[in-house]
Amino acid sequence: MSEQLSFLQIAERCNCVGNINALLESNEYYKFIVNEQLVGLISAKDIPALKLALNRHPVLVIDDTSQQVQFHDSYNNSCSSRTAGLKDLLAFMREQKSWPSLAKWRDELYPVYGDAKEPNGISLYMERAASYNFGIRTFAVHVNGIVKNAEGVHMWVAKRSMRKETYPGMLDHIAAGGIGNGMGVLESMLKECDEEAGIPLEIAQQAKCTGTIQYFMQSDLGLQPETEFVYDLELPPDFVPFPKDGEVESFSLWTLEEVVLHLKNNEFKPNCAIFIIDFLIRHGFITPENESDFLRIIDNFHRPLPFPAV
Amino acid sequence: MSEQLSFLQIAERCNCVGNINALLESNEYYKFIVNEQLVGLISAKDIPALKLALNRHPVLVIDDTSQQVQFHDSYNNSCSSRTAGLKDLLAFMREQKSWPSLAKWRDELYPVYGDAKEPNGISLYMERAASYNFGIRTFAVHVNGIVKNAEGVHMWVAKRSMRKETYPGMLDHIAAGGIGNGMGVLESMLKECDEEAGIPLEIAQQAKCTGTIQYFMQSDLGLQPETEFVYDLELPPDFVPFPKDGEVESFSLWTLEEVVLHLKNNEFKPNCAIFIIDFLIRHGFITPENESDFLRIIDNFHRPLPFPAV
Structure with a gap:
């Protein structure tokens, strides 16, 4: 037994995350920022494959100095534009097998909050299989x-x-x-x-x-x-x-x-x-x-x- | 209505304390440290009257540079010695009307935790009327x-x-x-x-x-x-x-x-x-x-x- x-x-x-602040300050994670709000953390290990995919679908912008990931301006004006842009990017990454997690595609959209201008304050919707990579709530x-x-x-x-x-x-x-x-x-x-x-x-x-x-x-x-x-x-x-x-x-x-x-x-x-x-x-x-x-x-x-x- | x-x-x-870290970092409070553990916060406004009383009953030691209050070594070796020392100090402060709160003396002892060597981990007991001044849990x-x-x-x-x-x-x-x-x-x-x-x-x-x-x-x-x-x-x-x-x-x-x-x-x-x-x-x-x-x-x-x- x-x-x-x-x-x-x-x-x-x-x-099991004992110290959330340590995670926020760690250079092992990039901050995912939407509408000027921190909404998630992306592992630095996931960044190279993300960068490759962004060459084809430039939906997000990565700043290595500040370790921040944000939407490109042309996708950042509404929940629907962010959602559509991210969907294209993630579908391409799934095809390319960029992140192993995307093999477990769910066809289920998770909300990301933080945009008071949108209905229910939702900034975007994200395919569930990617939620762990973006570290969203x-x-x-x-x-x-x-x-x-x-x-x-x-x-x-x-x-x-x-x-x-x-x-x-x-x-x-x-x-x-x-x-x-x-x-x-x-x-x-x-x-x-x-x-x-x-x-x-x-x-x-x-x-x-x-x-x-x-x-x-x-x-x-x-x-x-x-x-x-x-x-x-x-x-x-x-x-x-x-x-x-x-x-x-x-x-x-x-x-x-x-x-x-x-x-x-x-x-x-x-x-x-x-x-x-x-x-x-x-x-x-x-x-x-x-x-x-x-x-x-x-x-x-x-x-x-x-x-x-x- | x-x-x-x-x-x-x-x-x-x-x-109503929105940001506990801000309180911990504020110079408006002195840290109350027992057995190397932070156990409370004392308002800087309460320090002058405390200092006066300590001239007569040197139970605590105040360091203005680090803004820390700790027990004097001669009272710091056990729960009972800390409790007895603090009791004498607070009784004197009550007499002297050092802190208005002590007029509402309760004759009830509140535990302060943080000493694993003592039964139930209790570092000391403190008169309830003083608990707000020391900001203990x-x-x-x-x-x-x-x-x-x-x-x-x-x-x-x-x-x-x-x-x-x-x-x-x-x-x-x-x-x-x-x-x-x-x-x-x-x-x-x-x-x-x-x-x-x-x-x-x-x-x-x-x-x-x-x-x-x-x-x-x-x-x-x-x-x-x-x-x-x-x-x-x-x-x-x-x-x-x-x-x-x-x-x-x-x-x-x-x-x-x-x-x-x-x-x-x-x-x-x-x-x-x-x-x-x-x-x-x-x-x-x-x-x-x-x-x-x-x-x-x-x-x-x-x-x-x-x-x-x-």
Whole structure:
């Protein structure tokens, strides 16, 4: 049996960028600036391939002295011009295999905020597969699917398909996903409930947004400063989730004790793990009395992020 | 009728120190350093009176060049020696009326963390009345006293006695208070429930700690970087709170709509107001859909604090 992790170790594995300012000041990253606002960080390692592609599609301008990447003036006047320019550039880079990440093209557009003149303050939309390279702040929904019965609280846990592009085979929430393509928060939650777990609309609508989790992750994929909206959904005892979109291999209904065992065994997708710890705190299963790291754990749930949001 | 505040304005009035780093770098504050750790900030305005008192009780050493205040070596070897030295100094300063705040002497000792060699990591204990002057990180409990019935969720709201030393006559939680005198978190919550609202132990024990709120406040009193443990307590519909310690003038049971009205009317004690907004979010009354400042509000609930905790 592998080593059991503490709740604090699990939280720190997700929110693993200890010092955001050090990252901002590091010359290992170029600042991605749109409309005079810092909206992301691009690894210096990704810059040479980006430069090559810009020779053909001069959508962005790179300044090596200040280590800044900005839109070329001719693409910088609106959300739609930035979005269209970046789309052409990234499509070309995908073709050229400029960045390996682009092989996992999603056809899903993530918003980048920071332009008050545009609807909802959105500066541009960016193909999701490139989001880690640009280190933009991303947004998502996570649903804790709960069943309460005489024996206590149970949680539905999904096993991710081995075919998933990220974290194949790891444990996951009943439903979760990025907020893209201009969708709203509630709308995204309802969509994921339907697609990932076959939860009917009339049940999914009972879900309550209990707040957010915000962390700054750094992984092989790149940077991921993320804001996630947390939902608790109490499901009827006779409801059984089923994957409609093939993203889930199987579902299990576990007691919280079983969930904790798999959690500490490091079987959950890192960000799901942090949500489950948040759930266990909010519902009084982890307390200041039974967990000496109580405050340090919570410190990992709400990182102030240096990039704009809605 | 006075101007109605937005939830964001209310949150920012409590968590009103916008830039903690600016405070740390400002020459308006002296750094209070114990055991080589920064544990607080002392206003430069409070330094002259402190210096005068130190002539008689040389417990602390002030370095004007580095703007640092530390314990004198002869008091610096343990929690008990620091505590005893500071007690003598502050008692003398109270007598001498060195700092106006000391007139509100509480006879309650607040822990200052940061010494791993001591039990619970406590470097020293400090009289509560001086905590604002030293800008130490303080800890407290807050209880949301809830009644659920057919008409929905109600909250018990206290009106603070006009004789309270701070925020007289303002609205407050059913029970709340600082964690002092070496008490634990749960223990403090049970004590406040008893003393402030006459809640019997068997009911108070049902309260669930749902997490923490952490803010950095600056007011006429001084600096207040505070970590507060949040409890939700569902009370039986027939329970009526009564003040045992005279700190509360009266209690009212309000619908959440009524609570929001008084909240926006700025009638609540500032930190209570932030807890109620947290409650309204956690229970799905404030949502990403009905509140455009949703993320910005939450940003005020979990400030990373630059001083150590347990």
